[in-house]
Amino acid sequence: MTINTTPIDELIEVPAGLRGVIAAETRLSDVRGSEGFYHYRQYSAIELARGCTFEQVWFLMLEGRLPEAAELDEFTNTVARLRKLPDELLPVLAAATGAEFRPMIGLRTALSMLASVLDLPPLWDADPATCGRDALRLCAMTPTILAALHRLHRGLEPIEPQPNLSTAANWIYQLTGELPDQRAVRAIDRYLVATIDHGFNASTFTARVVASTGADIASALIAAIGAFTGPLHGGAPDRALESLDEIGTPDRIDDWVRAKIRNGDRIMGFGHAVYRTDDPRSLLLRETALEFGGARVDFATTVERRVVELLAELKPGRSIYANVEFYAGVVMELCGIPRPMFTPTFAVSRVIGWTANILEQADTGKIIRPAARYIGPAAPQPVPPVVSRR
Numbered sequence: 001m002t003i004n005t006t007p008i009d010e011l012i013e014v015p016a017g018l019r020g021v022i023a024a025e026t027r028l029s030d031v032r033g034s035e036g037f038y039h040y041r042q043y044s045a046i047e048l049a050r051g052c053t054f055e056q057v058w059f060l061m062l063e064g065r066l067p068e069a070a071e072l073d074e075f076t077n078t079v080a081r082l083r084k085l086p087d088e089l090l091p092v093l094a095a096a097t098g099a100e101f102r103p104m105i106g107l108r109t110a111l112s113m114l115a116s117v118l119d120l121p122p123l124w125d126a127d128p129a130t131c132g133r134d135a136l137r138l139c140a141m142t143p144t145i146l147a148a149l150h151r152l153h154r155g156l157e158p159i160e161p162q163p164n165l166s167t168a169a170n171w172i173y174q175l176t177g178e179l180p181d182q183r184a185v186r187a188i189d190r191y192l193v194a195t196i197d198h199g200f201n202a203s204t205f206t207a208r209v210v211a212s213t214g215a216d217i218a219s220a221l222i223a224a225i226g227a228f229t230g231p232l233h234g235g236a237p238d239r240a241l242e243s244l245d246e247i248g249t250p251d252r253i254d255d256w257v258r259a260k261i262r263n264g265d266r267i268m269g270f271g272h273a274v275y276r277t278d279d280p281r282s283l284l285l286r287e288t289a290l291e292f293g294g295a296r297v298d299f300a301t302t303v304e305r306r307v308v309e310l311l312a313e314l315k316p317g318r319s320i321y322a323n324v325e326f327y328a329g330v331v332m333e334l335c336g337i338p339r340p341m342f343t344p345t346f347a348v349s350r351v352i353g354w355t356a357n358i359l360e361q362a363d364t365g366k367i368i369r370p371a372a373r374y375i376g377p378a379a380p381q382p383v384p385p386v387v388s389r390r
Ligand SMILES: CC(C)(COP(=O)(O)OP(=O)(O)OC[C@H]1O[C@@H](n2cnc3c(N)ncnc32)[C@H](O)[C@@H]1OP(=O)(O)O)[C@@H](O)C(=O)NCCC(=O)NCCS
Pocket: 232, 234, 235, 236, 265, 266, 267, 268, 269, 270, 271, 272, 273, 274, 315, 318, 320, 323, 324, 325
C-alpha cells in the first residue's frame, strides 16, 4: 500500500474536478481552448486530418514522427493483419449483445475476454516491445469487435476483416458488407484522425491511472471505456442528429431551442468544457459535410447558425458553439454508418489515443496516487463497546 507521507497542512488544495490542474507530462497531444487549437505531437491535428491517413497518424502517435513510405507500408500491413479475432471470442460477442444494444458495453466485455485469450502480461512485467505489440493488437481488433457486435445484434453473420483495406474502408465494409466509395472512406478517415486524442480528458486520465499501477493494457483500456460511457463524457453524435430530426424545418428552430432552454435542457452537439471559440473539429467536419452537399447538410448549417445566435442571446457570456458531435453525426450518416455505431466509430480512433497514453504512462514507472480531504467526524473517537446478542 502506498501511504501519503506529506503532512496534512502541506498538501496542496486543487479545484473540484481537478479543473486547471496539471497532473502529468505528455508528448502526445494538447488542447488550447481559447485559441480553438489542438495538436498531436508537434503538428496541428486538423492539418494532419486534412493531409494524412489514419495509419500515418497512428504511427506518429506511437513513434513521435511520421513514417517513411516503406515504414508506412509495413505498419499498414501489420495492423491490417492483426484485425482478425481469435475464435474463442465469438461466443462472448454473441452473448454480449443483450436485448438493448449497447456496443460500448459489449466492447468492454469483449476486451476483458480478449485479455485472457491473448494472455496479456501486466505492463509492469512486460518489455516495451511486448507492450507495443499488445497495444497494436487491441487497437486493430477493436473495430472488428464492434462491427461483429453490430451485425450479431441484427441477426447477421460478422464479416471477416479485409487486410487489403485501410482502417476506415474496412470499418465501413465490416459494418455494411459493402465496399465503400472513395469519398466516404476519405471522410471517415478524416473523422478518425481528428478524434484520435484530445488532451487529458476523463477517459484518458482514467486509462493513465490504471496504467500507472502496472496493470495490463486491456485493464487500462476497459477502465477508459467505462469512463467514456458516462453521459457527461461520451459522445452524442446520434443525439445531435435526433435534434435535427425533431426540429424538422427551419421555421421551427427558434421555438424548439427556446423550449429546450426553458425546460433547462442542453442542446446536444453544442458547448464544450475547454473550447471557448469554434471547436476546430466541428469546422473540419462542417467542411467535410459541405463537400457532400444536399438538403440534410444545408439544413444542418442553418440549424447551427441559428442555434449559436439563440444560445448567445439565451446564455449570454457563455460562448457556446457547435462541438465535434454536431457535424460528426451528419458526416457519418452521409457515409452510411448506422446511427447506433456513431459512438463506436469514435472509439475506433480514440483507442489509439488511449493506448498511446497508456504506454507513455507505463514508461514513467510512477503510480498516480493523489490524496482526498477527509471531511467525516473528527478521528479518533472511542470505538463503542460491541453489544453481543448472546
Ligand atoms: C459539453 C458540456 C458538458 C460542457 O459543459 P460545461 O463545461 O459545464 O460548459 P460551460 O462551463 O461552458 O457552460 C456552462 C453554462 O452554459 C450552458 N450550456 C453549455 N452548453 C450548453 C448547451 N449545449 N445547451 C444549453 N446550454 C448550454 C449551461 O447550461 C451552463 O449555463 P448555466 O451556468 O446558466 O447553467 C456542455 O456544453 C453540454 O452539455 N453540451 C451538450 C452535450 C454535448 O454536446 N456533448 C458532447 C461534448 S463534445
